[in-house]
Amino acid sequence: MSEKAANYDPAAIEPKWQSFWQEHKTFSSADPDPARTKLYVLDMFPYPSGAGLHVGHPEGYTATDIYCRFKRMRGFNVLHPMGWDAFGLPAEQYAIQTGTHPAITTRKNCDTFRRQIQSLGFSYDWDREVNTTDPDYYRWTQWIFVQLYNTWFDAERQRGRPIAELPIPPDVAARGPVAVREYRDSRRLAYYADAQVWWCRQCRIVCANEEVLNDGSHEKCGSKDVERRSLKQWLLRIPLYAERLLKGLDNLDWPEGIKEMQRNWIGRSTGAEVDFSLADGSGVLRVYTTRPDTLFGATYMVVAPEHPLVSRLADAEHRAAVVEYVRQASRKSDLDRTELAKDKTGVFTGSYAINPVNGQRVPIWVADYVLMGYGTGAIMAVPAHDTRDFEFAQQFGLPIICIMEPDSADADLKARVLAGEACWTEDGCYIRSANTETGLDFNGLNKQDGIARITAWLEGKGLGTATVNYKLRGWLFSRQRYWGEPFPVIHWEDGEISVLDEKELPLRLPALENYQPGEAGQSPLCNAGDWLNVVDPKTGRRGRRETNTMPQWAGSCWYYLRFIDPRNSDAPWNTAKEKYWMPVDLYVGGAEHAVLHLLYSRFWHKVLYDLGHVSTDEPFRKLFNQGMILAYAYEDPIGSKVPCDQVEERDGRFFQKETGVELRQIVAKMSKTLKNVVNPDDVVREYGADSLRLYEMFMGPLDAVKYWKTGGVEGLYRFLNRVWRMIVSKDGETSSVLPDAPVSREQERLLHATIKKVTDDIEGLAFNTAISQLMIFVNEFGRAEPRNRRAMETFVLLLSPLAPHLAEELWQRLGHPDSLAYESWPTYDPALLVADQVEIVVQVCGKVRARMSVPADATEAQLRDVALKNEQVAEAIAGKTIVKVIAVPGRLVNVVVR
Template identity: 55%
Template sequence: MSERRKQYPFPDFEPKWQRVWAERLTFRVGNPGEHGFDPTRPKFYVLDMFPYPSGEGLHVGHPEGYTATDILARYKRMRGFNVLHPMGWDAFGLPAEQFAIKTGQHPSVATVQNIARFKKQLQRIGLSYDWTREINTTDPDYYRWTQWIFLQLYNSWFDPAKKKARPISELAAQWKASHPDGSESGLRDYLDQHRLAYVAEAPVNWCPQLGTVLANEEVVDGKSEIGGFPVIRRPMRQWMLRITAYADRLIDELDGLDWPESIKSLQRNWIGRSEGAEVHFPVVGQDDHITVFTTRPDTLFGATYMVLAPEHPLVGKITTADQRAAIDAYRAQVAQKSDLERTDLAKEKTGVFTGGFAVNPVNHQKIPIWVADYVLASYGTGAIMAVPGHDDRDFEFAQKFGLEIRYVVQPPGPIEGCFTGPGTAINSDFLNGLSTTVAKNRIASWLEEHDSGKRAINYKLRDWLFSRQRYWGEPFPIIWRNGRHEALSAEDLPVVPPPLDDYRPTGTIEPPLAKAKDWVTLADGAIRELNTMPQWAGSCWYFLRFISPHDRQRFVGAQAEQYWMSGRGPGGVDLYVGGTEHAVLHLLYARFWHKILSDLGYVSTIEPFQRLVNQGMILGEDNQKMSKSRGNVLNPDDIIDEYGADTLRLYEMFMGPLEATKPWSMAGVEGVYRFLARVWRLGMTENQEGVWEISPQVIKVEPDPQQNKVIHATIKKVTQDIESLAFNTAISQMMIFVNTFTNVERRPIQALRTLLILLNPFAPHLSEELWERLSQRFSIFSGQISEQPWPVWDESYLEEDEVEIILQLNGKLRDKITVRRDLDRESLEQLVLETPKIRTATRGKTIQKIVTVPNRIVNVVVR
């Protein structure tokens, strides 16, 4: 670091104020019912996405969102709100576990160290968190409640009639009433099929290198999101969460949220709801039928063949003897392909005829059944009816294999090849002449009447694969007895993972917890569930724990939850800021859990986050994404050493709009540093000995009208810009303010006082320090700056007696005149027509029209 002389003594006062805030618990906030808490004040819950405390520490991207929320928090406090602004640690996860494997050190040790480092770095930025509410997802007092919430899911089912989760006991009662002679195991089976947390043997994404399964959301291009290792599909018995039951609500209940439209559409897209119909095709010569899902049932008359996914259970039965060898070879070949190869769009379609036929229920035609890997086992029913005339993929396949193409939709205009849009039904018997929309409806009714199918809705969203073969995660509160799972009771929580010397993957599908033999087997012979929860579990509800982090009785205190999560919309947290990378993972999972907790009556809102803002990415100075390999990563500590925390905060906010992606610039950092130094010198001057003292230019004097205009314009702009998170323009206005007062001989203390308060949320250390120093001479600086009420602007200062009017001729700027404010239209137009420019320009021409906007513009239209 350079030893260059600092422009103002931030290295002295920044740590000083951080200490003061910590000692005085300046930013601590209580809960309703606590001594000194005023529940009549409005509340503001402003939340950052809590970080995973990695070994690398913070980079300059972290403080961007954190500073934005901090400005809001400080501002709202000055506006008289009770502000909940907490921070914590999402500390379970793979990196700590892999570090443990490498070093032999328990993951908790590295976690504690990493958290200490992160916290120290955050505190150096001067963020006004209430650290008495700090939480850590790896703390047994925290994850006991994560496990407790899992039990709520386990002990609930989704009632499709009410579209709500209900206790499983109610379902048990229903079943017993309708099955008076039902067996105990019959009941168990029934309940286990309906729990929101259930066990299923399902094809999963298995990553051999990581030794664990992954959720669909964690697999990118056939590789693990973490590490980029190959992922293969294999069937395994796993815990699943029934998120698909909530698919419609997860779409519909987005409507009331103040989220970016792009994130809402990302979620809708991910859930992928599509409406259509299921159609049953009887298999020729067999008792079976093939069910397909289609969004275009109106094209049923155009179905000329069928395709089954290679994994479809009926493939074996349908295949004829002479086709068996070819089909078996094809299936074996497909099974060897990775997901990446299978979904490669560029490749040619492949497939094999099974030898079997099905009957089209609407016209009783016999159509061939094929097997092809362009049909996915995991979507719909794993089988399709192929309509090559009106589906691109079927068209391509039919062309390659010489299958019949039949057109059943008349396009609005001439089109060649395949037509996938809406039109009018043709060659379709009773559908002929109907528009696509009407035809869809008519055929759906027909299918239902003839028992050949029904209306149906399909989703891309799959149930959430919730178990991982890892050590460093929440153990399940589940034991197994006689091949059946059982929930532990709430009193048995938390289930703490056993100490292990060896965290390595077992090399098989067995989780590392299997190595803790003593822990695994209970006294009565029952064995523990060996999987752990995925990293997303802890972050699904942490915003609730912040409300009452030390509550021993409940995961969140009821009264406090109602106070902090209340609001005008369906969501509780007033402002949630974080990166877009969590658009479909964390944000979808957290909404899902929250809805269950809401259905069961544990929380008072149906959505967790009312307003969501995504901060943009900060690029390196080379305009590239910051990464170790590019060597363009910047550490906030270095910026703070050189320029101070206030400069870091201010620069991050001045770079541009919060939501934009933008490159870092050291020259830009210098710019805001200079600005802060100018603020400092507005109040302070350096004497002969190099000691800073209050500037003699700061005096008790009333600001003149021009100065008052700047003061009030700044109050207005900064206030409005903070509310709309437009921090860059708020800072610009404060720069204009400072430029105005830099060169005046006499600096009114009132002006300086206002500036310091406005600047306080942005640069809290500098404003605190100046406030304190000035208080030694001037009584209007008494008290703590953070306790001052936010200034109010007076419009009357912003209005001047004279206004400048823009003169246009045919919409082009020609001149400007200054006139009395609120001059009436006629007089103004008269004045305009008399100006030399307009006189010359209109000479010999006809004035067609004069457009006048009072106090702003006059546009003369001539011909």
């Protein structure tokens, strides 16, 4: 046996235990083990960038690792995997510049990430590692795409069904096979269509709406050179699942804020579609409104510039202006249209519609504040009760008729609303809302009753129907790139589209010489001649493969399912294993994925559920968002950034070490350009992984935003040194730890309080306070020698999820040959938590006047008596009348006097 080191030396013990765990496959998850309760704990897997890990990455990973180690010791069969979301632009950009195949770059980056993650001692089951760029993985991503393609949504049953079960209406069937094909295609969850898309000129890539930020820049590259283009694209009919996605949120243990963000994104609204007949008798204009009750206040109509009726509505006099307006609107991006505080624009078409409730003629305008993509692309405008309409009406001098007296205490505001000088969108009492001809009258009603009354009336007359609308739009699912999953799709010369058979998957990416995408939006795959062109061996029909690839979301939409059965070559996963492991019990990751990734995953999962491939309706039972770790950055007076290691602090001010120039401190995300990235390798080298892990958890609550201070790691390193010295003596032995060393009553209480606190806190993901408690324990037990062996062993077990390397080493030195990973988690005796004597305070009118030591089980009456006899209390209440005495056992007594 080698000589035992006498000092805490993480550089020696951490690699030792990491190899031990790996060699013994300590953390490999037993597949369906009916004897133990399963627990599936998942981290959002990373995109392995070339820059490697920064200290923000391990925050969530450390949290889940602690939780998993804890749960294993409590008898759970834990599934805890890690993998790589490895398709993405940077590797492709690098390929364009250097010709290096993205697969090579990706492999290198994954190796770096794996090495870094492993150096932190996380208890992943590495045999389950997956990589979205691996053909054995993306084969099944393609397979799921085929499932989506072959599924339609049965609105009545609210679920997806195989396309073969889609009923074909007789009139469609009668028009022949092409009509049937088109009918089916119009119902598939994946469809191919012309779409107005965002095009980033710098990346030469299509971006989804949500990838274009508010300031008009592309979130991936930051370029503002983003414009609208119309291109053939694959889209997914996620809006059909809007209602399911919305309702499913209710039963999830997710942060309320995230659920709310998803609800807002889905954007359900209820209202009515109402038909206005055109004054010239040529037809109807259908609008969608959430306020059909305000029909009497409608003073004009607006159609979106893209509305199909626009050219018909424009009369001779206004045609030129309308055409010009529509032309200008088409060149504007949505962004230009919605730019903040911008004046509204629009032109009158020259046509009128008839308001169905009172027969009045209302002018029809075209304006780009109405969007074609929502509702019917046309609205009735009620300026008195809608802020947008109000602004528009004011700008163009259109009439504003108030039809509801506001429920408002503000008399001035009320008067202005009634006079049509202000807008009121809240509840109130209808006025001017009656018409003798139609017999409608809801004057005096409130909003809720008004909406019900008018909706019933409209439906009765066949003029409108109650309607539900969602903001959620079709999901743009293709990118003009190389480094993504190829679509298993062939476009045939006769216009038919077909998907590959399951047996033909995976459709691999071809090797290319040139990765440069075309300027007109062609994918680099257009250059892959041999791969591109296909001939049907049976019919000789020629075809061309789809050259777009899937977006990065695709691989991450279902990776949690592949982890269940990662090496299965016959199926994406074994259904028995899926049934055992799903759903994910705890999913931890950044809030930046609040909407997109989590919504897309839920959508795919629901489709897979409808088709019978998975057993749960929702994939992630509990979600937790770790807060971001930010870092300080420094800039000199000229504004150039100074690397953190060249900064020195004096009296709360910051100076550049060499030049002595005073610097400005700013707070920001870690990034190369700010030169404030902290690499975990450096921290591990200096303090060890256990110190890094502990510091990340000790910084504050897991969900809070935190600021990295490398100095803080030092404190945790000192703590671990104290732990070491508490157990290991100067001779490298554990000679100060004795089985029969005495434990005082107070120490015994502290031991059990520590078990309780650490247990409860880890269960509640409150690691910062668990660590505090361990520190309190060490502060107490570190003082006295000899130390009780049982107490020390219990402590080591409590520490082990947080600082596993150190704990294993101490456990071994305490004479245990096996890893502690599956030792039973300590339990506490509630009886021992209570001290015999407790100190309580006595307040007089809420101010502390005395402290007394009393038996812990003293009753209210006893407390009261003791308190009133107390000298200081007597002094404080002298000459006053006691009004009331509140005694809270174990806490305090409050004497109220007058």
